[in-house]
Amino acid sequence: MTDSFDAQSPAAPSAPPAERASFRDGVRFAFGTLTVLPARITRWDRPAARTGMACAPLAGLVVGVLAAAAGALLLVLGGGPLLAAAVTVAVPAALTRGLHLDGLADTADGLGSAKPAEAALRIMKQSDIGPFGVVALLLLLLVQAGALSDIYADSWVRGALATVLAAVTARLAMTLASRDGVPPARPEGLGAAVAGVVPRGSAALVTALVVATAAAVAVPLGPLAAAQHAGAVLVALAAAEVLLRRCVGRFDGVTGDVFGALAEVSATTALVVLALG
Template sequence: MRAVSTSRTRTRARTSVDGLRFAFGTLTVLPVRVTRWDRAAARGGMLAAPLAGLVVGLAAAAAGGLLLAAGAGPLLAAVAAVAVPAVLTRGLHLDGLADTADGLGSGKPAGDALRIMKQSDIGPFGVITLLFALLAQVAALYGLYGAERGWAYGAAGAVTAGAVARLALTLASRASVPAARPEGLGAAVAGTVPVRPALVVTVLVLAGAAGLGAAADGPWGAGHHVLAALLGLAAAQGLLARCVRRLGGVTGDVFGAVEETAATAVLVVLAAG
């Protein structure tokens, strides 16, 4: 009996490690090798996605903070805090946002829209969407870094946006969301995450956002960060629902668009406060 229990514990540990490898290996450029590409690893990877977002957010906050400490000013700090996540993800999420905008904006049937999204070029809808998303992120972080509260509020915003944006990927991978194609990252992770673990991860991320907000700006900051996280997730889920209706499911590009939508909405809500 003890041998069976030990074997199960080792199996769970290996699955957890494989999930972490999947999350960091597919969502970042960090030198992490994905050792398994199956549904179990994908489920663990999508549940661990906010952890990858936390690392990316911390790197973004560090870049912004270092520039502020060097006297570069809040605008350059904001640019750096936006550039670092793009570099650490190879720009894949931004590319997904642009491709999804082209597909949805084309007005064509689902099959044609998916073919447009798969093409390597970028159309006018993608360019415009990408431009305004990046401008919104830079402007929001500029407001946060330049606020009287100091660099800590900008850093907290960058970290919260990073984690919540990847939490949106966790929720987009829940069991009720289908894949639009039979291949690709979307097909690998679509429908892998059960509802209950997704809710547990959501609560943990919201608690972390509240803690960051409280550390930066007291009780008001805690509530503000939770509100920003919830509205960011709502915006991402709205886009996800639109993509499922329009395209028949999710793709890797849709995941990128969902992530960038959540990150942008979180930052905008924080700056608006």
């Protein structure tokens, strides 16, 4: 598949811009770039990307709530955990036009090609899906649905919380991948627009807020559940960091496809951790 995140944007350095866009412009950037929800992007520049990528978890929160509502509704109407899980997995894909899944497939093909960076990037821009991409998509969707099915079988509340946490963590992984020092692999596309725009301090602050909120929301389920939810975020981010470092080393930077892969891998990891409880 092609890098569906690609859009016209100038080559970008990997350092945060000094200027900051307004919170409103940043939220519009986050929702307009990372979802299909109606949000008119008022600014497409690095200051807007700086604020927008720091706000990325907010987009994940909305996507997660909508997905959790669909799954919970099916359970209330008499559907089984597997059906609810399958629909829950489908909602985020629909709300992103499948771009994150597309990014996962393209990144898997690029990494699996064992070719130099330039050749691997060309493979990622091709319109077809290679064998590595197909296998990655099938396994990831199977694991996501299986993990959510187990969680829903325990209770719809846990399933809803897991869905929201996975969606927020997926976008938080994008925030961290946009931090200072992470270079773009190409001079165009989302990778160039957002690479290195978020100061490390801001990325750390957003991460701390998400981890603390994940634990606090799960407190009614017990102290062990609170610790598990916070741990799920941290383990998922660790998995995303491993993939990020691999991609930067392999492609000499990040692309929109890499961001999609990071989102899917971190969301899946979070669900697996929560399913083990």
